[in-house]
Amino acid sequence: MILSELRDYLKEHKRxxxxxxxxxxxIDPDALRGMxxxxxxxxxxxxxxxxxxxxxxxxxCDPTLTEFYEWI
Numbered sequence: 631m632i633l634s635e636l637r638d639y640l641k642e643h644k645r646x647x648x649x650x651x652x653x654x655x656x657i658d659p660d661a662l663r664g665m666x667x668x669x670x671x672x673x674x675x676x677x678x679x680x681x682x683x684x685x686x687x688x689x690x691c692d693p694t695l696t697e698f699y700e701w702i
Contacts (some may be wrong), residue, residue, distance in 0.1 A: 642700040
C-alpha cells in the first residue's frame, strides 16, 4: 500500500479507527501508524481523543487499535 491509497481512504471516510484501517488494508498496525504520522506531519490528518470505546458492549475490538483519526 502506498500513502495515496491511505489518503484516499481517509478522505472518503473522514473519521476512522486504526482497527478499520488494519482490516481494510491488511497491514500491521505499527506500519499504518507510521504512514498516518506522515499525513499528520503534513497537517492533513489529526488524531482524535480516545474515548472508552465505540459505545458497544460486545468488547470484540482490540483496545490498542481503537485510535481514531480524522482527515482535515
